[in-house]
Amino acid sequence: MASEEKAPEVPDNQKIDKVPETILNKxxxxxxxxxxxxxxxxIDHPLSVITFESDQEEFFGCKAVPTQTIHDLSTTSYGKGDQVILDFGSHRVGYLSFHLGVDGINIDAPARLRVTFGEVPYDVTEDLHPCNTWISTSWLPDEIINVDWLPTDVEMPRxxxxxYVKFDIIDTSAKYExxxxxxxxRAVSAVSPATFSAVEPLATSDEELAALDxxxxxxxxxxMQTVFEDGPRRDRRVWMxxxxxQALTNYCTFKDYTLVKRCLYLFAALPRADGSLPACLFEKPKLSPASDYIVDYDALFGPTVYDYAVESGDLETAVELWPTVLNSMIKALSHLDxxxxxxxxATKAWKFLDWSKGLDTTAGMHGLVLFCCKEINKLAVLISKPEPFSDIVKRMTVAGASFYDSPLGVFVSGPDRQVSWVSQAWLSLAGVMDPATCLAAIAKTMADExxxxxxxxxxxxxxxxxxxxCGGEEQCLKLMREYWGGMVKAGADTFxxxxxxxxxxxxxxxxxHNNxxxxxxxxxxxxxxxxxxxxYLI
Amino acid sequence: MASEEKAPEVPDNQKIDKVPETILNKxxxxxxxxxxxxxxxxIDHPLSVITFESDQEEFFGCKAVPTQTIHDLSTTSYGKGDQVILDFGSHRVGYLSFHLGVDGINIDAPARLRVTFGEVPYDVTEDLHPCNTWISTSWLPDEIINVDWLPTDVEMPRxxxxxYVKFDIIDTSAKYExxxxxxxxRAVSAVSPATFSAVEPLATSDEELAALDxxxxxxxxxxMQTVFEDGPRRDRRVWMxxxxxQALTNYCTFKDYTLVKRCLYLFAALPRADGSLPACLFEKPKLSPASDYIVDYDALFGPTVYDYAVESGDLETAVELWPTVLNSMIKALSHLDxxxxxxxxATKAWKFLDWSKGLDTTAGMHGLVLFCCKEINKLAVLISKPEPFSDIVKRMTVAGASFYDSPLGVFVSGPDRQVSWVSQAWLSLAGVMDPATCLAAIAKTMADExxxxxxxxxxxxxxxxxxxxCGGEEQCLKLMREYWGGMVKAGADTFxxxxxxxxxxxxxxxxxHNNxxxxxxxxxxxxxxxxxxxxYLI
Structure with missing residues (x-):
């Protein structure tokens, strides 16, 4: 990546003209x-000292090769220009510390180290700088530290x-290493090691599926930290x-209802003047909404409350959040003709669905909004409220069928009648056609290069x-084996x-490098x- | 300074084969x-926000120009690639802190800053890296910091x-500055502001001399910190x-006898097996000798104890340190034929005297060792001991005269009969010739290009x-005006x-950059x- 290369620009739908006022619900x-x-x-320790050797068979073009045992690390000295990579064996989130010892006759200068934290090999096999990205390069996981008085313990505060952890020894002095x-x-999570270990193993002898699980x-x-973060490396905050x-996966594994409840209240605390909810929020330094707004994320608040109520049985919270649920649909529904x-x-607001380039979101958003209306209707029944979206569901189901191109046998979206996987998925989840028709549409789209x-x-x-x-369980499994299984084959410790x-x-x-x-x-x-x-799997 | 340029090598006299064992005196x-x-x-605050403009009349080729008042700083926003330089108005040693505020709709990423601490303009007007030096580049006064949750207070721990403090904003995000x-x-010193202010002004109307003072x-x-450091930027430790x-200057200004006494005991705690003292020592992480050994620094321990005893009146300490004083001369005297x-x-040990290139140290070291013998004899008298070096002083005085080249009227050193300022100085301070002859030798040497x-x-x-x-008070003043006065004219806040x-x-x-x-x-x-x-000045 050449530094002269022009950095990509912030996408248009990310640009925000004016952020509506937040009406904090204290x-x-x-x-x-x-x-x-x-x-x-x-506490976890590194398992080995490694280097990466070129291997074009591997997804990242290299494979880890041990250079010495972890026990030999403490007797090896490193001087100016040296590098050492440690492998913790799996992905961790937490605080690194180490003892920085010395070998030499005169510890006559500070030590300057670059410490780089790698989730994948590229993080530690390539220079992270410059980084040609439209998001902040401050996310890049490296630090330069200067250590004054050696030997000493070093605790990195972030x-x-x-x-992987890579140490580059920028300098010591001519007299010591x-x-x-x-x-x-010091690994951290809202999920305790005991809870983690207690999750029932997946009832399968299929090692591939067990690995996905x-x-x-x-x-x-x-x-899972003090909120459900989107990613502990980046952005470290909760997105709707x-x-x-996350909540759906949590219900069938760690069952931490409290953390879901907390996040629902944090979002509900930050409605904007038009009733809409921010796409994400910040906990620190104090609770505040991001300026990011995504129509689909707003609408997904209701289904998330519904899932929570069903799984936790906590209807009281659902009742208390009901007005927020209704308000969170206003913006989405304002897009209906x-x-x-x-x-x-109808509005310039960001419709996300996916990062795929050139995606026309019309059909997918229709499906998503209809899906949300149906889920919220179910929530209403659960907490004994009148179904708020009965009429809308009917009209949207009829209108939804109009995305279906009978001769092609797929859902199409936008003026160019774009065929995308995402359109098929959301209109199918919304049930605008019968399951067999939907399944055929999805399968046909997936087969279309x-x-x-x-x-x-x-x-x-x-x-x-x-x-x-829609009855395509086997196709679902095949997709999972290809897609998530592909990440595992590529060496993923986490997805x-x-x-x-x-x-x-x-x-x-x-x-x-900013992924x-x-x-x-x-x-x-x-x-x-x-x-x-x-x-299906039983 | 191109990165390809070969770094200078460690000078030969700095290379140490074997470090004698230290016999710690607990x-x-x-x-x-x-x-x-x-x-x-x-606490001190910056006085102005500046930039440096090219000015070839100035020693560093540039001069500071205010860009805004310090009061306007807090309302100015800085984004990716921006730079701001603050001027504290004078040199400080201490801990920097600041409030890092924000301006933007979404504080959605950490801020990454480079903070560079400048003693002189070059530190903040040029890239410090790469640095073509044989000492450690870990001394370079810059840090890269990543700040996670803004707004926040930032306290830099080192x-x-x-x-000068320069902030380079490496990145924020597209959404905030x-x-x-x-x-x-938070400035620190062993000298209190009250003590500093209480020093009697120099009795002179000469502004130039007052500025030197x-x-x-x-x-x-x-x-002056927890020891007399050589330099608070580098090496931050006490050299004999x-x-x-420092002690001599301290006696006529801040009169902190305790700090001198402390440093004398620290050196005396670290004799080596052959009686010699290390050239410098480390306080942290625990008291330990540097491997550096300098014959002249070893010998100067005695004169420093003598000055301390005379100035403080604390003869008890001088008595206790007397055996150390005697031992500290063994190595130097072993060089006498x-x-x-x-x-x-006679030994490979480092004879320093100055960093001037190609200096032949024979004559200067002869003068210095003789000077030390004389001072230690005076100390003996002060504490009622027999003068240990009476004979040596006589022999060295005679031998010292042999460095004098009568036809040239200067002292010469080594096989190439090198004429240096340093040789004249030390043989004169040692009194190997009468003051008038010495003064003439110094003056003649200084006049010789x-x-x-x-x-x-x-x-x-x-x-x-x-x-x-030697009676050259006026020449001394002239040299001071030229040399130290030259630094003041070049903009020095400290020498x-x-x-x-x-x-x-x-x-x-x-x-x-490593000065x-x-x-x-x-x-x-x-x-x-x-x-x-x-x-002379009265």
Whole structure:
């Protein structure tokens, strides 16, 4: 990546003209605060000292090779220009510390080290700078530290997300070298090691599926901090659409209802003047909404409350959040034309669905909004309220069928009649046609090389779930084996923010060094296997 | 400075084959520890926001130009690629803190800043990296920091030595910029502000001399920490030869006898098996000797004890340190041949005197060792011991005269009969010839363009003192105005480790970015003006 290369620009739909005023609900904010968990902590050590050797058979073009045992590390000295990479064996989120020893006659200068935290090999095999990205390069996981008085213990104050730690010795002095010992991570999560271990193993003898389940759980656990973070490396905060999938996976694994409840209250504490909810929020330094707004994320609040109420049995919370649920649909529904069809041009607001390039969101958004209306109607029944969206559901179901192109046998979207996986997925999940028709549409689209494929596991999840919900359980499993299984084969310890099996450098941000490789919205294989496919797998 | 340029090598006399064992004197170490001062602290703020504009009339080729008032700083926002330089108005040693505010709709990423601490303009007007030096580049005064949750207060944990602070905003995000407010330094010194202010002004109406005196005092104060440091930027530790000059200047200004006593005990706690003392020592993480050994620094321990005893009246300490004083001369005296002439080839040990290139140390070392013998004899008298070096002084005085080249009228050194300022200074201070002859030799050498000039203020001090001691008070003043006055004209807030009026990039280390610009061994103008030239100036 040449530094002269022009950095990609912020996408248009990310640009925000004016942020509506937030009307803080102090009572909800306090409830959210009161539910803040104390994190569990445990210590892990690196398992080996490695280097990466070129191997073009591997997804990242290299493979780890041990250079010495971890026990020999503390007796090895490193001087100016040296490098050492430690492998913790799996992905961790936490605080690194180590003892920085010395070997030399005169410890006559500080030691300057670059410490780089790698989730994947590229993080530690390539220079992270310059980074050609439209998001902040401050996310890059490296630090330069100067240590004054050696030998000493070094505790790095920031939290990192990593499997690999690379030390580059920028300088010591001509008279001494450094040694590393007692390297460890104080790992943190809202999920205790006991809870993690107590999750019932997936009832399968299929090692591939068991690996998907395990990797999902590590992904989810490492994202479960004082909120459900989207990714512990980046952005380290809760996004509504991600939260829904995390919560669903959590219900069938760690069952931490409190953390879901906390996040629901935090969102409900931050409605904007028009009733809409922010796409994500910040806990620190104080609770505040991000300026990001996504129509689909707003609408997904209601379904997330519904899932929570069903799973936890806590109807009281659902009742208290009911007005917020209704308000969170106002913006989405304002996009419906007089026939109940979703018109993305109605507002400039960001419709996300996926990071795939050129995606026309009309059909997918129609499906998503209809899906949300149906879920919220079910929530109404659960808490004995009148169904608020009966008429809308009827009109949208009729209008939804108009996306179906009978001769092609697929759903099409927008003026160019774009065929995308995401359109099929959301209109199918919304049930605008019968399951068999939907399944055929999804399958046909997936078989069509020209169709717009998803980029993110978030979108792949909705495709996979739509397959299973329409009777395509086997196709769902096949997709899971290919997609999430592809990440595992590529060496994933946790599932990634995005994955393109054909391009290890694919990134929504212009540079894969700014990707997150432990990303919550990709944690759903456990949910798919344990819940959606449960009956099929027995 | 191109990165491809080969780094200068460690000079031969710095290379150490084998370090003699240290025989720790626990009792002395404890006395030193018990005398450790609590540092005084005070808060200072930057006075202006500046930029440097090219100005070839200035020593550093640039001059500071205010860009805004310090009051406007907190309302100015800085984003990716921006830079701001703050001027504290004078040199400070301490801990920087600031409030990092924000301006933007979404504080959605950490802020990554490079903070560079400048003693002189080059530190903040040029890239410090790469640095072509044979000492450690870990000394370079810059840090890269990543700040997670903004707005926030930032306290930088390491101590820095600076007048200027430059912030480079490496990145924020597309959605916010940072603001700086409440920038301050918690300055530290063993010298309290009250003590500093209470020093009697120099009795002179000569503004130039008053400026030399003030700058000396700031230099000394900023080097007085828990030991007399050589330089608060680098190496931040006590060296014997530097200590002697700091102590002399301290006696006529801040009169902190305790700190001198502490340093004497710390050195005396660390004799080596052969009785010699290390050239410098480390306080942290625990008291330990440096491997550096310098014959002249070892020998200067005795004179430093003598000065301390005379100034403080604390003869008890002098008595207790007397055996250490005697032992500290063993190595130096082992260089005398059977005629009592110093032979530098007798051992490989480092003879320093100055950093000037190609300096032949034979004559200068002869003078220095003789000077030390005489001072130690005076100490013996003071504490009622027999003079240990009466015979040696006689023989060395005779032998010392043999360095004098009558036809040339100067002292010469080594097989090439090198003429250097340093040789004249030390043989004069040792009194090997009558004062008039010595003064003429010094003056003749200084007038000779081909003679070896000093590089460091340490050597300039000995030249200046030798002039004054031989009746050349006016020449001493002239030299001071030229040399230390030259630094003041070049913009010095504190006196520097080295100064070459013809070359602002001169450095003993290959790259001036690794120079120290508040360096103890250059603090002596106060001592010269207040003590050595006292009678002359009245």
């Amino acid at each position: 009572s909800f904010a306090q409830k959210g605060e009161d539910l803040k968990p104390s994190l569990h902590e445990w 939290r990192y997300s990593f499997r 450094v040694r590393f010992s007692d390297v460890k991570v 395990r990797t999902s759980q590590v992904t989810l656990r490492n994202c 659409g991600d939260l829904r999938l 007089d026939k109940g069809k979703f018109n993305p041009e 020209k169709s717009v494929k998803p980029l993110t596991p978030y979108a792949y999840h909705h495709v996979a779930e739509s397959l299973a919900r 990634w923010e995005c994955f393109d099996s054909a391009d290890s450098r694919s990134s929504p941000y212009g540079d894969c 997150s490789y432990c990303h919550a919205w990709s944690c759903t294989p456990s949910y798919l296997l344990r819940v959606v496919l449960k009956d | 009792s002395f170490a404890q006395k030193g520890e018990d005398l450790k001062p609590s540092l005084h602290e005070w 101590r820095y030595s600076f007048r 940072v603001r700086f407010s409440d920038v301050k330094v 003030r700058t000396s005092q700031v230099t000394l104060r900023n080097c 030869g530097d200590l002697r000059l 059977d005629k009592g002439k110093f032979n530098p080839e 081909k003679s070896v000039k000093p590089l460091t203020p340490y050597a300039y001090h000995h030249v200046a003192e030798s002039l004054a001691r 520097w480790e080295c100064f070459d009026s013809a070359d602002s990039r001169s450095s003993p280390y290959g790259d001036c 120290s610009y508040c360096h103890a061994w250059s603090c002596t103008p106060s001592y010269l003006l207040r003590v050595v030239l006292k009678d």
